Amino acid sequence: MGKNQIPQYKKLYELLRKHILSGVYEEGSFLPSENELCAVHNLTRPTVRHALEALVRDGFISKRKGKGSMVRKPPQDIGILSIAGTISAIGKQYLQTQILQKPKTIAWPTDFHFELTDAEKDFGCIYMERLRFVDEMPVFYDINRIPNINLPRFTSRTFENKSLFDTLRSHYQIEIKGGEQKLKAIKADKKISQLLKIPKGGPVLFLERKLSTNREGFYIYSTIYFNSDKHAIFGVF
């Protein structure tokens, strides 16, 4: 039998996810039962349940014993707290990106906020800055640091309309598996206030993230300044 590479449960997950987001399954309605999904897609129940577990984890459905799997309302705000599946960390589709600093190789900061391995220190650090907009208003400014390990031609790529994570996945087979993050509320300094168009000293959400990937010891570090005046950060757990 020909191997399709990507597992069955993930294919079912992506399919149902797409159908929920496109409105085939409306908010508040119920998905077909596990047994129906088995019959339709020719799978066994553990496999179907594996897919549904992922949908629960990412906040697309909620299950209830004896009843079924109810479709949840897709998040209204910007969801960068959870990975939201295998695709991206951003919920809103119409997020626009401006590259402030194209990827360049620099040294790691001397006092970095996460511990680095020797391997990470030895190789350089690919550095880039982006400003992201919703409705043409700046919403967050992020600084990304990626260890320069086996990423040929990375600094010459363009990221204007493509997600950083999409590029990593399609060109380097690097997928985000999870991560950890710290959140604070801080005062905007001059630079941040100008970038995000908020008063100096105003409150800004500040995130430091360390994302783990399917590559051993390969982490992506992000620092994010978020203007929570108009939008909130949303998370499901």
Place this chain on the structure above:
Amino acid sequence: MGKNQIPQYKKLYELLRKHILSGVYEEGSFLPSENELCAVHNLTRPTVRHALEALVRDGFISKRKGKGSMVRKPPQDIGILSIAGTISAIGKQYLQTQILQKPKTIAWPTDFHFELTDAEKDFGCIYMERLRFVDEMPVFYDINRIPNINLPRFTSRTFENKSLFDTLRSHYQIEIKGGEQKLKAIKADKKISQLLKIPKGGPVLFLERKLSTNREGFYIYSTIYFNSDKHAIFGVF
């Protein structure tokens, strides 16, 4: 065979969790392999994997194909982003609680930030306020609203040294299953600045949460003001 009520995979989860937190399995070391856990606890691999999946979800271990399950460093900061298992939403153990407003029944606010069902509106709302300390410094102030549905004698209970969630679980069999939350950074008004001992206008983390429970249609609503000057909010995903 006598029914033990709580499922096997959850028992194994709680056991391994306890051993990780108490240091039996050190950070960076590997858990016994799935097959070993099967043999030791007389379980099958799907059941053991179910327990390990929960440990991964809550950030206690990370798995790698071909290698094993590595124990992760327990979070240093205050983890109220994820439920962290079945127990509580708070990572730090030495969190102290002061009740500012003992539970009392009031009406729901007219412009509540989450949609309420008719059932929730009809019954009243149990309201309570708490101030929580780490190292004798106020860290966060939270307002909790619980629909007054079938909770006899709730307002006369004491919560000084007991978690709200522990009380709900032990007296009313209500368990938190998950939830959603929104985050913002806001300026401290006079009340918040006095409570959290920060300058007026200083940045404060602001959270609005809706927690779902094992009881149909029963949600707990929390509003949290977090002083992120000394501590950060931590999350794994």
Place this chain on the structure above:
DNA sequence: ATTTTTAACTTGTATATACAAGTTGTGTAA
């Protein structure tokens, strides 16, 4: 001695099956 192959581990995916337990509508008995 060095390189390659193999074997023995590990976790990942998948099938097949069974029963427990919560939910809901229907049909029967009061």
Place this chain on the structure above:
DNA sequence: TTACACAACTTGTATATACAAGTTAAAAAT
């Protein structure tokens, strides 16, 4: 009509098994 029992659904838990695929170290070949 009303109350209750039951059947037919739903998801939850668990067993037993098989093979795929990544990792590692020992064995074999060069």
